[in-house]
Amino acid sequence: MVNEKKLRISCNFFVLKPVVLSACAAILSFYFFCAVENYFNKFLISFIFILSFIIGFIFRKKKSCFIFAGLFIGSLAVLRLFFLSAEPFSLAELSKVESIRAELTGEAYPAGEKYYAASARLISFSYKNGAKFSARGNIKIFFPSELVLQNNAYGISSYKAGSRKEALTNFSKGVIFETAGRFGAKKNGLSPLAFFGDKSVPEFLGWRSAVLKLRAFLRFYLMRLLSGWGSAGALLLALLSANRDFLILPVSEAFKNAGLAHVLALSGMHVSLVSLTALQMGSIFGKKSLAIKFSLVSIILFVWFAGAAPSLNRALGMMILIILGKSLGLQPPMISILCTMLIFHIAVKPDEALSLGFMLSYGALxxxxxxxxxxxxxxxxxxxxxxxxxxxxxxxxxxxxxxxxxxxxxxxAPIGIIASIVVSPLISAFLILGLAAIFISILFPFTGFIFSYLLNGFYDFIFFIIQIFALFPLMTxxxxxxxxxxxxxxxxxxxxxxxxxxxxxxxxxxxxx
Incomplete structure (x- = not known):
C-alpha cells in the first residue's frame, strides 16, 4: 500500500535532479539498444560504453556528465545482458544433447497453457550414447505444465519416475536435477537459449544449499496448508508467494477485467504491509530504532521467501536506501530514491528490466x-x-x-482507477488477516477450519465487488x-x-x- 501523502513531490516538477537525468538516460539507452540489438553487436555497444565513460569524465564538472553517466550505465546493462544470455560454453554439440544437468535459479512460473518456465544454470550435457560434457551458461527451461501442477498439488500421479533414482518433486529455486529433452532455437542475442523437457520426470540430484532447501520446504508447506482453504487459500497463496496454481481462470480474468491485475502481482504494497505489521510488532519492544530494524529484517525474509520479483527488489532496495539516508542524516526526495534504485537495478539485474513486472513497478511509482x-x-x-x-x-x-x-x-481497463481505491484496502485487510490466520493455524492446527470459514466469507465479499467492476467495458x-x-x-x-x-x-x- 502506498502512502500517497509522503510520496508527494513538494518541489517544481520541471527541476530535474542529476540522478533523475542519469536514470532517464540509462533506461532510455538500455531499451533503445535492446530494441535495435539486431543492428548493434556487443562490440559497437562496448565502444559506446567506453566513449560515454571518457566523455563523462572529461565533462565531469558540467550537467551533461550525468547524461553520459546514464548512457554508460545503460550500455553496461545491455553488455551484461549479452553475456548472461550467451550460448552455453561446452564441447558438446547442442543438436546431439539428450539430457542436461542444471540448477534452477528462479521459481517455475506459467508460460502459456502447456509449459512452466524457469531460469536455470547449466552443469553438464549428456548424449544418447552416454557421453558426458561439462557445460556453463544460463538457459530458460520449459517443463510440461501438468508435471509441475501435479507435483505442487498432490505428488506424481500420471507422470512416472521410471528408472530415475529419485524423482524431482519440488520445482523451486536452488534444486539440482537432470532431465531429458531438446534445445529450441535462440530468439535473439538478449534471450537465453531455451530447453524443452520431455514428459519423463526429472531426476532429483540435491540442493545448492541448506538455506534454499529450507525455503523450498516452507513454500511447499504453505502451499499444502492453503490448498485446504479453498478459494480464499488460493488467493492468499497468490498474494504471498506469486503462486497462482490454485487460482481458477475466472478469478484471474475478473481481476484483469476490473483493472486489478497488479493486485495479484507481488509488489510494493505487499512489502509495505509486511513492513507495517513488523513495525507494530517491533514497537512492543519500546525503541523505534529496534522496530525499524525488525521491520527491515522481516521484509528481507519476506522477499527471500516470496521470490525476487522485480517489484519486490525495487521496494526492498528503496527501503534500504531510505534507511541508509536517515542513518546519514539525509532525506532525499522519493523520486531521487526511485531513480537511484532504477540505475542500480538495471546495472545488477538487466534481465529483469525486460519483464513487464519491472516496467509496471517503476512506471506505476x-x-x-x-x-x-x-x-x-x-x-x-x-x-x-x-x-x-x-x-x-x-x-x-x-x-x-x-x-x-x-x-x-x-x-x-479505465475502471481500474476507481476499482483500486475500493478493492486495494480490502485486499490489504484480507492479507493481514491471512497472515495472522497462518501464524495461529501453525501454532494451533485445530483453528484452521475456523479461519478457512472466515477467510472464504471475506473472499466472497471481495470477489463480488471485483465482479461488479469487471462488468465495465474495456478499451481494446x-x-x-x-x-x-x-x-x-x-x-x-x-x-x-x-x-x-x-x-x-x-x-x-x-x-x-
Missing part, C-alpha cells in the same frame, strides 16, 4: 510521484484528503503506465492508431496536469511575495 502529485495539488481542497490520496495515486499510476500496458497487453486496441491513441492520450493528460499544477504553484509563490 513514477506515475504516483509525478502525475499523481500533480493531480493531488489540483484537486486539493475539492475532495476529502483520504479519498484524494488514493484517487491521485491510482490515476497517476494508470496514466503513466498506459503506454506500457497498451503496447504489451493491448487492453486498458484493434489497430495501430487505436494503440497510439490509447497510449498517448492518458500520458498527455498527465503531462497537462503537471503544467497546470506547476502554474498554480507559481501563482501561489507570486502571491506570497
Amino acid at each position: 513514477a506515475g504516483i510521484l509525478i502525475f499523481g502529485s500533480a493531480v493531488y495539488d489540483i484537486l486539493n481542497g475539492k475532495i476529502p484528503p483520504k479519498i484524494l490520496g488514493s484517487f491521485s495515486a491510482s490515476i497517476g499510476a494508470q496514466t503513466f503506465t498506459a503506454p506500457i500496458v497498451i503496447s504489451k497487453i493491448g487492453v486498458l 486496441a484493434d489497430t495501430f492508431f487505436d494503440s497510439l491513441a490509447f497510449a498517448l492520450l492518458p500520458f498527455t493528460a498527465g503531462i497537462i496536469s503537471m503544467f497546470y499544477s506547476d502554474r498554480k504553484l507559481k501563482k501561489r509563490e507570486n502571491l506570497l511575495k
